[in-house]
Amino acid sequence: MQGNKRRTGIVRLLLTNILLLLVWPASANPGKKYMIYYGNNSTPTEQAVCADLKEDLEKVTGATVIIAPETNQLKAADYNFLVATPATSQLLAGLVKKGIVQQKELSAQGGIIKVVRDNAAQIVLLTGATAEGMQNTVYAYSRSVLGIDPLHYWTGRKPDKKENFDPYKTQDRVIASPVVPIICYMENDVDELANLHKPYLEYDMDTWKGMVNSLRRTHYNAIHLFDMLGRPEFYTRAPYKKLRPDYQVNLPLVDSMITYAHLKGMKIQVDLSLGYQMKSISDSEALCWTENKDKWIATWVYYLTKTPLARADIYSLRPRNQVWDRAYVSSCGEDRVKIFNEIFAAVDSVLNVYRPGVTKVCVCYDDGMELFNSGFQPPKDFIIGWSDDGYCNFKTMPVSNKGYSFGTYMHAGFWTNHTVHDPYPVKIDSVMSYMLKHYNASSYLKVNGQTFRPFLLNLEAFSQWAYDPSHFNGEEFYKRWTSYNFGPKAAPFAIASMKKLDDAQFNRTGYVRNLSEIKNIIGFLSDRAVETPNGSFVASYDMIQVPDLQRRYREVNAAYNAALSGLPAAQHADFYHDYVYLPSLMYNQLLELESTLLAAADRKQAYATGHQKKDIDEAKKLVKKSFRQLEAINNTCQQGDKDAKWKTWYDPAKRRPNNGFPTPDMITAIQRNLQQLSVQ
Structure with missing residues (x-):
């Protein structure tokens, strides 16, 4: 510290x-x-x-x-x-x-x-x-x-x-005071924002100040530091090690960030998970509390006595794996309900000794919800934060709130739509009001904003709802926000475009998940293994089917056309371009590429079963077309935003790795493979 x-x-x-x-x-x-x-x-x-x-x-x-x-x-x-x-x-x-x-x-x-x-x-x-x-x-x-x-x-x-x-x-x-007293922003999956300037994977103070000031002026009064504390991916995953081989969490910077946030009236929340680069437990130690509880507790004490985490105002913990963002699977036969009751009692005691009087939050994801409904009971001084599914929906509801102070953990953006937002102020209105009415979820709201800038609409909709739920109307908010930012003539086009983007992201699928589909199709076409963080696999024809692709493409294409139609009428034209037009263009181009590659895969499979030369020839033509489409995508990413401040935001060289970006070399590998198949 x-x-x-x-x-x-x-x-x-x-x-x-x-x-x-x-x-x-x-x-x-x-x-x-x-x-x-x-x-x-x-x-x-x-x-x-x-x-x-x-x-x-x-x-x-x-x-x-x-x-x-x-x-x-x-x-x-x-x-x-x-x-x-x-x-x-x-x-x-x-x-x-x-x-x-x-x-x-x-x-x-x-x-x-x-x-x-x-x-x-x-x-x-x-x-x-x-x-x-x-x-x-x-x-x-x-x-x-x-x-x-x-x-x-x-x-x-x-x-x-x-x-x-x-x-x-x-x-x-x-x-009036806000109805929800704690409105917290979570900085998570922040790569583009943290990579604006070198050194990568950390904010510059101007960016941090810009974020804190905007959040505070839009009713947020807390910020959850996560990525900047040294998330496990930053120092273990290959794409990050390539981006910044010498990564070391910058604790003096974290200290300065906390100082500035406190100066501007923001509380600091930290999660007492155990995978931060500053000090972590091993993957194996994270799988058995019973045999490693001393190391867990010692790491919490270290955070609270030797690092800037000691300066936080809100401490949270999730009943799941404490290193990786996934369910807890015990390696030593533990009963999850029993051991998480023990774990939360232990962390409660540690906080009472080292940080008495702080606010405590238990955030329940889907696995945590199951535990909560099955007998998991953290100490009563914990607020329960019930998590959505990443797209402002709840698949599991609490049987009751058991008398706990209750709140929600929501997503303005999610990792599967990290690059292009899913705008849904109307859904925010209905879903949040339902949670308030039926579960009194009014004690706490945390909002995951991914890289912040692409998710401004949802971020402000959440905070406006939390400030005054009874007077918040999602449709009216949509109209006010777009009219203010783009002018009354362009607002209907902006709304139409963004609503179509929302329609396109059915089944919790967005830009990043489409990147994953494209990676699988490329693997099939090139007869190369598909690499993932958890290993590699060979993509079969059955595995690459995307039955909803054309429906999704129609919705995104409608979003793009509506955005294009509003360009001439837009006031604050640069922001309209960057916030409405550019995301719809990028998603439209990506789905065009995916459609072309999938059609080429169909022709390759037809050639494999029927050995008709016309099928392999058509596959080659489609792949050649995909090369031009990929070139257009890369040009769009490099041209980027009109606002020079964000010009390199979409540069694949420093964007969030997501599911990997297609490259010209991958298309060349497909062409080489198809040529080999055609002469066999």
């Missing part, structure tokens, strides 16, 4: 940057003068929020904005803001005492936007009972009044300038 001196230095550096903002006006442009006051006892998070508000005001007004500690006599200014809580601001506490502000208006995770007069001064109050409530209030003000896009780091959208803006005409408003 990093020393206290180093963390103190990081906090001081961050606060120094904030204090520079307090002293120096950020705009030399003529205009109104704004003063933002914070309480004399304000926290670093409160001061960081003031800096965010200053930046937002400057963007839309061009005014001089100065941040300062509160005083008995407010300085002369055109507009005054007070960003504070009663506990940290004498001025706000005085307004509460005078009855100008009602304490009941200030909820723990919410607050008020209110214009008041104190003596001769008018003040715009952006307050809450806690720093989190005040923060939610400021970000609500920035979005609804100033027009700041909370996702601007990813969308590239700049706010409109406000002429003759008068903050004192702002309508008073109560900002």
Whole structure:
């Protein structure tokens, strides 16, 4: 674990940057003068929020904005803001005492936007009972009044300038607390985001800050660190070892990431699984708790005493294999229900000793759900997080919630559709509301966002639902989100395209699973073994059949055509291209390639059984066509996004390995094999 001196230095550096903002006006442009006051006892998070508000005001007004500690006599200014809580601001506490502000208006995770007069001064109050409530209030003000896009780091959208803006005409408003108190984002399968810059497999701080800031402004108040802790694939799987042979988890970076997230009001969640590169148990030790419990416990204690994991606020564990993401299969004849009751009691005791008072979560996947319904009972201070199937559906429901605080673990994206999203705000509305109604799943929501950027729509839909389920409407959200981001004329095309992408991903199949199908077809056509992380196999003709391919292709092609039709009408055209058009184009091209290769496989099989020259000749023609299609795919990936920030995102050389990408060499191997077959 990093020393206290180093963390103190990081906090001081961050606060120094904030204090520079307090002293120096950020705009030399003529205009109104704004003063933002914070309480004399304000926290670093409160001061960081003031800096965010200053930046937002400057963007839309061009005014001089100065941040300062509160005083008995407010300085002369055109507009005054007070960003504070009663506990940290004498001025706000005085307004509460005078009855100008009602304490009941200030909820723990919410607050008020209110214009008041104190003596001769008018003040715009952006307050809450806690720093989190005040923060939610400021970000609500920035979005609804100033027009700041909370996702601007990813969308590239700049706010409109406000002429003759008068903050004192702002309508008073109560900002309610979110219904779900913990809205947590999980950073998982993050390759493209972590590979933007070298060294690969770790974030640069600009990316991390962009993600944290956007999440916090869209109601997320926690982030689950996973990949950045050194997931097992990064140091064991061949594609990752090739990408970064010297991989070593960067614990100083993790420490800095936690410091920044805490500064911006985000809680940190970590999973106490036992496969991290910093320290792990062996695969064999992970298969028998009874014989290896001392090593399991020693590893947990190491995490909590020697690493940045000791700084987390939320700790989770899954009743499954503790190294790999799969069901627990005991090598020593254990009863899974019995031993996971023991395991969770043990980790509960460890946390009570080393991290008393933290939040604890038990996340149940399909195997964990079976255990929960069969007698598995973690200690009652664990929240139960019930997991979807990766596509916002539940195949197994709890028999009851057994009196536990209950929540959900959902996916904005899943590994099988990692590259091209499955947009489903309407499903989020219906499924999440069902879980709330029938299982009171309101204590916790964790959302897996894969690489974040392709899944913005679902990510925000989940957080908006969690904030206010009773008023969330999936269809209305779809319309608002697309109209805001692409303009009212392009919005119907964007919705039509994305709904078709959703229709295309039936049977939990997306872009990455189609890559797997293509790999199998290539293996059959080239008579080469198909390599997988778990070994290799020879693909037979029966194994490569894809009966749903043409149906899927029709849906994706409709998505592509709708996206193409909306291009001329799109406002913020680059973002429309990158978020709506490009994913549909990429998926359409991939299914065109798969269709061609599958047709070639049909002709190869026909030649093998009928020995008709026309069949092998047709197979050769189709493979030649597939070469051109693959070239088009590679060109699309290399051209990538319009926004230069993300230009190399889809480069196969550094994308998530997924199920492997077809290469020209593979097509050449097919051609060589077909030629050999034709002369036998």
